[in-house]
Amino acid sequence: MDKIEILGLVAAALTTASFVPQVYKTWKEKSTKDISLTMYTVLFIGVVLWLIYGLNIQSLPVIFANTVTGILLLLMLAMKLKYK
Amino acid sequence: MDKIEILGLVAAALTTASFVPQVYKTWKEKSTKDISLTMYTVLFIGVVLWLIYGLNIQSLPVIFANTVTGILLLLMLAMKLKYK
Numbered sequence: 001m002d003k004i005e006i007l008g009l010v011a012a013a014l015t016t017a018s019f020v021p022q023v024y025k026t027w028k029e030k031s032t033k034d035i036s037l038t039m040y041t042v043l044f045i046g047v048v049l050w051l052i053y054g055l056n057i058q059s060l061p062v063i064f065a066n067t068v069t070g071i072l073l074l075l076m077l078a079m080k081l082k083y084k
Numbered sequence: 085m086d087k088i089e090i091l092g093l094v095a096a097a098l099t100t101a102s103f104v105p106q107v108y109k110t111w112k113e114k115s116t117k118d119i120s121l122t123m124y125t126v127l128f129i130g131v132v133l134w135l136i137y138g139l140n141i142q143s144l145p146v147i148f149a150n151t152v153t154g155i156l157l158l159l160m161l162a163m164k165l166k167y168k
Binding site for chain 1: 117123136
């Protein structure tokens with residue numbers, strides 16, 4: 001694995017992991033007033049398309065990163081609808 | 085350009101555009117209490133790494149999507165620090 005590939009994997013890991021602190025904060029504080037439902041809806045649709053793209057080009061990092069991100073975004077959407 | 089490539093471009097456009105409604109909402113309401121600073125910081129670092137990756141593999145969609153997303157995330161970070 002060359003340096004550029006590792007850079008891509010670190011980038012994928014960071015952009016995916018970034019949603020964990022937001023999920024944790026929202027779960028703890030049960031407040032979503034400042035969170036945009038439109039952002040999370042559009043982002044979720046985009047991530048699902050990335051996942052389909054990853055499956056088509058058979059890229060494991062793209063598949064893995066977008067599956068995990070998709071789950072985290074679903075949690076955010078559920079909390080956004082539950083905690084107004 | 086084949087169908088899979090178009091799918092990837094639509095996915096990139098959606099995940100980038102998704103941050104526009106959040107920036108607009110935050111700019112309008114001037115409230116960021118529910119927004120995770122850690123999420124936007126880690127996501128910004130990840131997007132910068134994606135940009136460097138895109139420059140290295142000379143992928144215009146990766147470069148373009150992550151440049152725009154990076155700017156939107158910087159706006160969110162600035163507002164998060166300004167509107168506590």
